[in-house]
Amino acid sequence: MATCVLVPGAWLGGWVWEDTARALREHGHTALPLTLTGLAERADQGGPETDLDTHIADVTGFVERNDLRDVTLVAHSYAAAPVTGAAGRLGDRLERVIYVDSAPFAVGMRMLDLMPPQAADQLHHEVLASGDGWRLPMPAFEVLSRSGSLDGLGDGPRDALRARATPQPFGTYTQRLAGPAEPGPGVDRVLVACRDFMGLVDAGEPMLAFLNQPPWRRFDLPTGHWPMLSAPDELAGILDAAVS
Numbered sequence: 001m002a003t004c005v006l007v008p009g010a011w012l013g014g015w016v017w018e019d020t021a022r023a024l025r026e027h028g029h030t031a032l033p034l035t036l037t038g039l040a041e042r043a044d045q046g047g048p049e050t051d052l053d054t055h056i057a058d059v060t061g062f063v064e065r066n067d068l069r070d071v072t073l074v075a076h077s078y079a080a081a082p083v084t085g086a087a088g089r090l091g092d093r094l095e096r097v098i099y100v101d102s103a104p105f106a107v108g109m110r111m112l113d114l115m116p117p118q119a120a121d122q123l124h125h126e127v128l129a130s131g132d133g134w135r136l137p138m139p140a141f142e143v144l145s146r147s148g149s150l151d152g153l154g155d156g157p158r159d160a161l162r163a164r165a166t167p168q169p170f171g172t173y174t175q176r177l178a179g180p181a182e183p184g185p186g187v188d189r190v191l192v193a194c195r196d197f198m199g200l201v202d203a204g205e206p207m208l209a210f211l212n213q214p215p216w217r218r219f220d221l222p223t224g225h226w227p228m229l230s231a232p233d234e235l236a237g238i239l240d241a242a243v244s
Contacts, residue, residue, distance in 0.1 A: 002072050002096070002243035003030040007059060009077030009102075009226075010172075011138040011165040013040020016076075020228045023236030029243065034062055036082065038135075038169040048134040051171030052110070053178070056085035063093055072096040072243055076228065077148070078168075081105050081177060087187065088180035096188035098242055100235070101148075101197045101225050103208060107181050111173040115147070127170045135167035149196045152223040152230025160229070190242045191218045192235070194227055217242065 004024060006017040014033030021031035036055045038046020059082050063071055071094050075083035080102035087097050087104075097104070112120040127136050141150060141158065153161075183189075191211050193201055198220050201208050211218065219238045223231040 001028045003068055004072045004074055006033045006074045007079035007083055009079055010168045015040060015164060017228050019232035020236045023233050027240040039166050043166045046169045050169035052081055052175040055082035055172055059086035060089050063090055069093055070095040074098045075102055076100040077102050081111060084181050085177055087183040094183055094187050097183060098190040100192045101194040105177045107179045108176050110176045131167055134170055136170045137167045138165040148225030150224050151195060157229040189216045191216055192238055193220050194225055195222050
């Protein structure tokens with residue numbers, strides 16, 4: 001059975017994994033949702049100094065403090081950035097990395113590089129206008145839908161997202177990933193692609209072409225960008241298949 005550390009995307013805490021974690025435990029696995037600094041129940045621990053390095057330290061520190069071995073790191077969306085950094089630092093504690101609707105970062109890359117310059121400038125404006133210069137509020141669903149499908153999210157999950165989301169420390173978007181960022185050669189690499197991401201990979205997007213090649217294994221889940229809310233049991237089934 002696997003030990004899975006579940007790392008949420010931007011604006012979210014470990015709470016977002018509750019249903020998937022329950023289903024993973026029913027499959028016999030250890031499921032450990034992790035909340036990153038400055039978010040959810042740890043919102044008061046964040047500040048202007050909270051950045052990508054902070055979140056990398058959150059992941060590595062959680063694994064090391066709990067003396068976890070043969071760990072599977074599961075990264076959703078933004079969490080690809082800190083999980084990539086942690087994967088390069090955990091050595092033989094790490095057995096597997098699973099990217100859910102996301103992909104590993106290259107050294108020197110930052111979250112803002114994933115969007116057009118005009119969109120990045122708009123985020124800077126929102127942080128200055130509404131986030132005390134260091135926090136990025138969760139955008140409206142209309143805005144979110146431009147970069148991540150809302151398929152499968154009914155009123156209940158949307159209400160939960162809106163009610164429980166917390167502003168993202170913007171330093172996690174502006175800081176570039178420093179090395180090391182490559183896990184050991186024996187670490188299993190898995191992609192769980194949701195509907196829009198499936199299309200990008202299948203279309204031959206150059207930056208994502210490596211995900212269709214060994215040593216990567218790919219599982220498809222035809223739902224929106226937040227599968228732990230839109231299809232939690234199905235996601236747990238795929239994670240079970242990936243680690244078994």
